[in-house]
Amino acid sequence: MxxxxxxxxxxxxxxDDKPCYLFTDREGGYVARYADDVEALQLAMGVGLLEHARDLIGDPAADARQLRYLSAQLSAALRDAVRVAESRGERLGDGDAPSDQRL
Structure with a gap:
């Protein structure tokens, strides 16, 4: 069965910023592999952004505009990382997060 x-x-x-889901009984299909690649790219971009943030925050010449832009980019990267963690947790069987907490 x-x-x-x-x-x-x-x-x-x-x-319209609603979550997207993949419904399949097939492991490793095209969309699942593409999603894996997107997740890896999102996480790698977040790591790069953290390195940039460290440099910019340490720069006394950084102005408010640069720091606001950095803040917006870090927020987006954090949103992506949380979505990746939530997705992976659900696939591990950790479906304890309330559905109204989804991003």
């Missing part, structure tokens, strides 16, 4: 798979939270949202 086949067991149903938990829908996978994808690392992107719909145009």
């Amino acid at each position: 086949n067991t149903p798979h938990t829908p996978r939270l994808l690392p992107w949202t719909s145009p």
